[in-house]
Amino acid sequence: MIKLCIFDFDNTIMDGETIDFMARLIGKEEIVKDLTLKAMKGELDFFESLKARALNLKGLRVDEAKNALLNLPYINGAKDLIAYLKKKGIKVVVFSGGYHLATDIAKEILGFDASFANYLHEKDGILTGEVGGEMMFGYSKGKVLEEIQNLMGLQKDEIMCVGDGANDISMFKKAGLSVAFCAKDVLKKYATHIVDIKDLRELKKYV
Template sequence: MKLAVFDFDSTLMDGETIDFLAEEMGVSQQIAQITKKAMQGELDFYESLKTRVKLLEGMPQKKAVEICHNLPLNLGAKETIAELKKNGYKVVCFSGGFKFATEYFRDILGLDGEFSNTLHCKNGKLTGEVGGEMMFDFSKGTMLSVIQRLLNVCPKNTLVVGDGANDISMFAYAEKKIAFCAKEILKQQANIIIDKKDLREILSHIKSL
């Protein structure tokens, strides 16, 4: 058994889900500034997530779902996941983003599972509150260790791919640590660095996977 874990925003998907939602609410600049600092490790992830989601308060749930179902995938996402599965990997997604997106793309991408956060809705609108499995900067590492125990997979047989500071925690549990078009803080923790925005570049390392 082998395990591959991908981040979603700016890894499997080209961009940050919350930035696409921000455009609809006219709060792009405020949210983008916070996102940038959070992904560079300059802000506490939990506090930054709560602050950003609060700016989405009042957005119609239907519109949020529509936006999340129309996000652009990065080049090679489907092919890379399919190839990893052919090579005996279970492939899952960990995202500090939202279920509206990750549950939808789970089936499109052929993922074996996804773990993310839930935007709270009431009376058909976003309340500005969020909760879930990926709220903290340590959440991905914690979840990865749980899944490794459940599947009896060791770090040697674990591959992780991410781009931002909140991916650092899962790097500690994997032998193959891929920084994909990543922030410098994550590159420093990686042993494979890919700067070309094409996930199929991962497959060039397949012999060593």
């Protein structure tokens, strides 16, 4: 019986990449998209990609960034699935290699229990291009999941993970049920289930 479900955020809960919505404001969207794609395919070290992408946001006003994230598009069925899981007594947590700027807003809208993500450093209301936080490395999701598992006293078969990219591999290895959702090929080989229909309600059949 599943007691904890961990979701990736970008392209799993949210329909797109959080950083693209901010990079668009300063004309850096294409550069950032290329860095993100290479990281999600496992072609570029996640930490190096994270730092390079954040650097491209240097000079953006924080209030502009927040405004851009207020109306993010969410994957079909996201709110419904989260409500379904919580009704079954399952804790729902988001792990994002992106930013709390987005996941904190999404938490209020979608109702999941907690999120772990990164923070964009700011000074005088301007992004400095520096980044830090809980999800900075390729292994971060697996490491934080291990801490939560120990805290909650869970067995591997009581944990479900859902994601789409290479930085989800570390958490998939620690979950009894892992769903590659509209995922990159590099992740599918680690999944117990593969869903290529872009509707999160498809996952109800597994829980």
